[in-house]
Amino acid sequence: MLVDATSCLRVHPAAVRRLGEDLVVARPGPEQPVLRLSGSAPGLWTALSAGASVRDAAIAVAGDPAPDPELVAAAVAFARDLVAQGLAEPR
Amino acid sequence: MSAAHPPPLRALAATELTGAHPPALPAGGWEDRFDAVVHHGLAPFLARAWTRERVELDEATQSQLERRLEAEAVLTVRLEAELIRLAPLLDRCDAVVLKGPVLAHHAYPDPAWRPFSDLDVLVPAPRMDELLDGLADHGYRRPRPDPTPGFASRVAKATVVRHPSGLLVDVHRTLAAGPAGARVDVDAIIGASGHVDVGCARVRAPAWPHHLVQVALHAAVGDGLSRLRSIRDVAQVAALAGEGSSGEATIATARRWGVERYLAAALRAAEAELGAALPAPLVGWLHGPARAPVDARTRRAPARDALSRLQRLRHGGARRHLTLVRAALAPTPEFLRWRYGAQPLLALYQRRWHDVRIRALSDRSSNGTRGS
Numbered sequence: 001m002l003v004d005a006t007s008c009l010r011v012h013p014a015a016v017r018r019l020g021e022d023l024v025v026a027r028p029g030p031e032q033p034v035l036r037l038s039g040s041a042p043g044l045w046t047a048l049s050a051g052a053s054v055r056d057a058a059i060a061v062a063g064d065p066a067p068d069p070e071l072v073a074a075a076v077a078f079a080r081d082l083v084a085q086g087l088a089e090p091r
Numbered sequence: 092m093s094a095a096h097p098p099p100l101r102a103l104a105a106t107e108l109t110g111a112h113p114p115a116l117p118a119g120g121w122e123d124r125f126d127a128v129v130h131h132g133l134a135p136f137l138a139r140a141w142t143r144e145r146v147e148l149d150e151a152t153q154s155q156l157e158r159r160l161e162a163e164a165v166l167t168v169r170l171e172a173e174l175i176r177l178a179p180l181l182d183r184c185d186a187v188v189l190k191g192p193v194l195a196h197h198a199y200p201d202p203a204w205r206p207f208s209d210l211d212v213l214v215p216a217p218r219m220d221e222l223l224d225g226l227a228d229h230g231y232r233r234p235r236p237d238p239t240p241g242f243a244s245r246v247a248k249a250t251v252v253r254h255p256s257g258l259l260v261d262v263h264r265t266l267a268a269g270p271a272g273a274r275v276d277v278d279a280i281i282g283a284s285g286h287v288d289v290g291c292a293r294v295r296a297p298a299w300p301h302h303l304v305q306v307a308l309h310a311a312v313g314d315g316l317s318r319l320r321s322i323r324d325v326a327q328v329a330a331l332a333g334e335g336s337s338g339e340a341t342i343a344t345a346r347r348w349g350v351e352r353y354l355a356a357a358l359r360a361a362e363a364e365l366g367a368a369l370p371a372p373l374v375g376w377l378h379g380p381a382r383a384p385v386d387a388r389t390r391r392a393p394a395r396d397a398l399s400r401l402q403r404l405r406h407g408g409a410r411r412h413l414t415l416v417r418a419a420l421a422p423t424p425e426f427l428r429w430r431y432g433a434q435p436l437l438a439l440y441q442r443r444w445h446d447v448r449i450r451a452l453s454d455r456s457s458n459g460t461r462g463s
Contacts, residue, residue, distance in 0.1 A: 013291035015171035026172035030256035
């Protein structure tokens with residue numbers, strides 16, 4: 001299923017720890033790669049995990065109800081990346 | 092009891108400890124103390140002090156600290172992720188999770204303040220083999236064989252298993268090595284435990300009074316009061332377990348298990364080293380007339396002297412004694428090959444008996460010296 005700005009994700013259970021401004025994320029399984037999310041990604045992760053749509057996640061990160069289209073595009077790309085890496089699936 | 096660690100490290104270990112009166116935190120000199128900070132498990136506190144501009148760090152130390160924090164965060168998050176995978180197995184075997192993940196999420200203000208390097212679980216002895224088999228199904232291997240069948244479930248304080256990826260799980264049969272762990276009532280710990288969330292994992296954890304006795308045993312017996320983060324754990328859990336009836340339950344538990352002096356030593360260390368303000372019931376007990384001064388022998392003693400082995404023999408059932416004797420005198424060939432290398436079996440046993448005799452003589456001699 002294609003992920004776009006209106007999509008919501010089901011984020012799979014993962015361990016998350018804050019490291020300064022970044023988030024360190026690991027999926028269950030000792031061989032799974034550990035991701036370090038930085039920039040706007042921690043905010044997007046948090047909002048998507050809480051059930052927000054991709055656009056709403058971008059709004060939450062921007063703190064603006066009309067976020068920059070580039071940020072929305074980046075949020076879509078981030079959400080697709082999460083799906084591609086098996087960390088989430090479209091709902 | 093007087094404080095044993097340098098004041099700057101004690102001050103760092105008491106970072107934002109509610110109600111504490113630690114020594115003043117010096118701004119400088121942390122470059123020279125960095126190794127000690129890491130050794131004591133205090134890197135997150137140094138980062139906290141630095142971001143709040145309470146300490147100064149040169150660029151090289153900042154980089155070292157950043158690398159250390161990242162390494163700790165990566166390992167911690169991998170272990171927490173592993174808990175998600177292992178939670179059903181742990182539940183099935185009635186195992187409780189001790190220390191690291193539970194304290195990080197439920198005893199400290201921020202999980203990032205309490206990194207950990209392995210998972211500690213406590214399991215009732217009759218379920219030990221089932222849990223070890225389950226962990227083997229999840230890819231874990233034992234780095235060393237048991238000296239004899241039943242050793243893990245009857246004698247060893249804990250059995251370490253390692254995943255090929257490097258993750259470690261420490262499966263505890265009891266809470267402390269030697270006599271200190273002999274009267275610990277594991278069934279009572281399991282019976283009073285409850286489920287808690289550790290990130291996305293839901294696992295069983297001891298009730299706080301039991302957990303306080305556990306962290307006190309770890310600090311006093313396991314670490315010999317030498318590691319400040321263990322002492323900080325005691326202060327942190329005491330704040331949760333020490334009030335009102337919980338505090339009384341903690342003291343009663345320590346009394347039943349015959350480990351009051353270790354609880355007292357750990358609590359005194361929290362007061363002396365960190366300036367911790369312990370809850371009233373614990374303070375009343377600690378400084379009341381019933382408590383003798385802390386025995387200096389609480390500090391790390393040789394773990395394997397003859398006296399401790401004798402005390403280990405005195406506690407526990409006949410099968411346990413038999414297992415212990417067999418582990419010393421007639422371990423399995425697999426264990427002997429692991430210990431001494433590939434040799435003819437007779438040579439391996441001769442080597443073992445020689446070692447046992449030398450150790451017994453050495454114990455006798457050191458006991459004589461101690462007695463003189």
